[in-house]
Amino acid sequence: MQNATSLDVKYLQKVIGTNARSTGGDGMARDEIVELIEDALETAVSEGLLPPTPAGKIELEHPRRREHGDWSTNLALGVAGRLDRNPREIAEIIAGRVAESPDVISRVEVAGPGFINFHLSPAYIRNVLFEIEEMGDRYGSSDAGGRQRVQVEFVSANPVGPLHVGHGRWAALGDALAGVMSHAGFLVEREFYVNDYGTQLRNFGRSISARYMELLGRGCELPDGGYAGEYIKDIARRIVDECGDEFLDLPEEDRVDVFIEMEYPRMLESIRETLEGMGVVFDVWFRERDLYQRGEVGESLGALERDGKAYREEGALWLRTTEYGDEKDRVLVRSSGEPTYFASDIAYHRDKMERGFDRVIDIWGADHHGYVNRMKAAMEAMGYDREALEVILGQLVKLFRSGKPVVMSKRTGDVVTLDELLGEVGADAARYFFLQRSHDSPLDFDIELAKKESPENPVYYVQYAHARISSILRYAREAAAEAELPDPLPEDLELLEAEAEMDLLRKLGELEEVVEFCAMKRVPHRLTGYAEELAALFHAFYRDCRVVTDDERLMRARVFLVQGVRQALRIVLGLIGVSAPEQM
RNA sequence: GCCCCCGUAGCUCAACUGGAUAGAGCGAUAGACUUCUAAUCUGUAGGUUGCAGGUUCGAGUCCUGCCGGGGGUGCCA
Structure with missing residues (x-):
């Protein structure tokens, strides 16, 4: 067919x-x-x-x-x-x-x-059925985005530890947004910004060093801002196993350097694997270090200073963000001579714009709230349109188990990692749950609920509709006693007139505008609503109408109908990042 | 203190940016498998849209002021 x-x-x-x-x-x-x-x-x-x-x-x-x-x-x-x-x-x-x-x-x-x-x-x-058949995977797509080049940057976790559950939410959100915008005619790139420079990485190296020394009997305090998680001990143990006391006599900061260079690429790789495990693949992994190595940070700051947008005071370099609506000016280079995170972020965003994107979308955790205006001010100071940068703030995820909150402490490193969550509930349920709520409200994620194969769990509701259709089509092929069912004649479709059938057809016809809406309003979570509505209408149709019947014309028409529904479900589940099983 | 987000059914959310009788799911409750998958379907109950004003033909949606929740307000990232 x-x-x-x-x-x-x-x-x-x-x-x-x-x-x-x-x-x-x-x-x-x-x-x-x-x-x-x-x-x-x-x-x-x-x-x-x-x-x-x-x-x-x-x-x-x-x-x-x-x-x-x-x-x-x-x-x-x-x-x-x-x-x-x-x-x-x-x-x-x-x-x-x-x-x-x-x-x-x-x-x-x-x-x-x-x-x-x-x-x-x-x-x-x-007619929607002919259109679905003609367009296949492209059904629901449009040119609403006008082939604008858009970059979606998300997750961008520091490569200093495993991803936590909140990262999973940004990943689901960013990937679905990129997907739905792409379907709506934007040219989208997914990017992960690697913070492989600066304080956090240093803390990571120092934490490993402390554990390393500890293991070798040189008791050593975990530094300020260090990472307390068990995984740091595991890393230190592995280093001891592989290299013994080779680094014992190095000066502390040299040892830290060695450990950073040894371990952050591994950590980054494991982050990449985790994301891939939930079906999120990035087009570009952009390194903060490259900004420094290519001199882009210096260039950016130099240009700002030349243009009078930045000035020196009290030994520091400040950006005049107050000219663009910020409450106070912000430091770019500390009096110690060390650039702030803001400085490299400015260079990073300049780099993005110079790469020719019409629009750049950053997904940040809600704790970066105060940073939005500052970054937009910086965009203006560099001469770009502040609207070219869109920031989506994602609220956090609270984990529950059967209604009771899961206690997590960043201080003791006692957190549930994304890997653990994916292992427990599976990628499909996780992605669906992450996408269920608007990004600007906090998400309560109940682990037991996500695992339940019951009506409380909407993931299976949608997947079940897909599996049911697949089953019907298998059965229909047997009943037709042929390898392939014949295509319907246009006049056969006139037999589709029951209310359940017309409702289903109407809903199918809405996909394009739903995709457009989700893309333009940046609300990928609304895809789940459409998926559930379509599945519900299919289940109602299933109740009222038999697909496989003695009436060959009617059967052809209904087979054509459910094939269309299946195609639409596949597309939407694909955008959400959830699999579409043939059977359950 | 100031800035931003959020208050809609017991719970979680919709309501297409100002339209017609505020809708779904879960939970509660009563039913439906001899039929292509019951991970499904059908019925019932559940609301002064946080409160008080204002704008107009019309307000959950817009404006003002309160009340409540969350976040932000570093020469941290």
Whole structure:
């Protein structure tokens, strides 16, 4: 069924429009209805029934209630005030002049205070199935993003320890955002910024050194800001096993240097593996060190100073962020001569912009809140549009086990790592849970719930719909006693008329606008809602309609329908990063 | 103190950025497997949208002021 060659090409052109590359379905319905309204307005004006008032942007929405049609406009309500006329009367004038186009619209009516409601014709609604077949994995995609180049930078954890559960949330969020934006026509790159320079790395090396000395009987205090986790001891133990006391007599700071260079690449590699384990793969791993080695930090600061955006005071270099709405100026280079994190971040963002991205999206933990304005100010100081940088702040994750909070302490290093979580609940459940809530509210993650194979757990609900369809299709192939089922004829689809079928078709048609919405509003978590709605409608369809029946035409039509549903589920699950199982 | 985010059903969230009777899931409760997977479906109960004003044909959504929760406010990262 993968090829479309047996389809009636003329029919296809008629039903999905002559523009073969049309983004189709719902977006197309919207455009066509807007056009119909514009024409109706023009007619009304030429008949002298309405003054030539600019209508402004015609807004179309999906009414909440089915009986209000598939699309609705409040246009008449909007202009009634300005014209000082009854909105219903205006609505009647416009609605009465909408050209009949039975291929698209079956009914136009005025309702409520003056809404104009449009009901799509069943034939039009069914076309989505041809579109899905034609577009395959690309179904739901559009060019809403206009091929803008976008970089999404996320996780970017310091390579000084294993990822924690919060990182998992950023990973799920960033990856899904990148995916959905890509599907909506943006050119997206996923980037991980490696902080392999500076204080945190130093603390990492010192912590290992302290444990190393401890193991070799030279009791040694964990330094200020050091890492207390067990994993540091494990690293130190491994070094002792492999190299013995080779580093014992080195001066402390030299030993720290050696340990940093030995161990941070390993840690980074294990971070990469963890992320890959949950299906998150980055296009670029960008090293902070490279910024320094290529002199970009110096260049950036030099340019700012030359432009009078930065100045020296009390032995430090300051950026005039107050000129761009910050509360106080910020230090770029400490009086010790050591650059701040802010300095390299400025160079980093300059580098990003120079790489030609139209837009750069950073996903940061909510604890970096106070940093947003500063960074945007820096963007302006460098002469870039502050809006070119978008920061998404992710709230933290609180872990629960059967309703009880899991106690974690950063001080003692007693934390649940992302690896442990993935091992316990699996990547699918983890990614789905991470994406369930808006990024700006804290997430309560219940480990036991995520493991439950029960109705409380929505992951399985969606996956089950996919597995059920796969099972139906296997069964249908047996029943058809052929390797492949025949493609449906266009007229077969007219048999799809039950309410459950039409609801399913309508929902399928919404995917493009859902993808567009999630991409434009940067709300990838809303994909889960669509997935659940589609799955729910499928399960209801399953209750009401048998796919495999003696009626061959009906069976062909319904097979075509559930194949479309399966394709849509695959696409959405793919964007969320959850697998689509053939059976469960 | 000042700045940002959030207050919607018992719980977790929607409500397409100002529209029609505020919707889902979970939980509670009553039902449905001789039929393509019951990890499913169907019914019922559950609301003064934190409070008080304001803006207008219309407010959960916008403006002001309170109340409550979270975060930020380093020559830390």
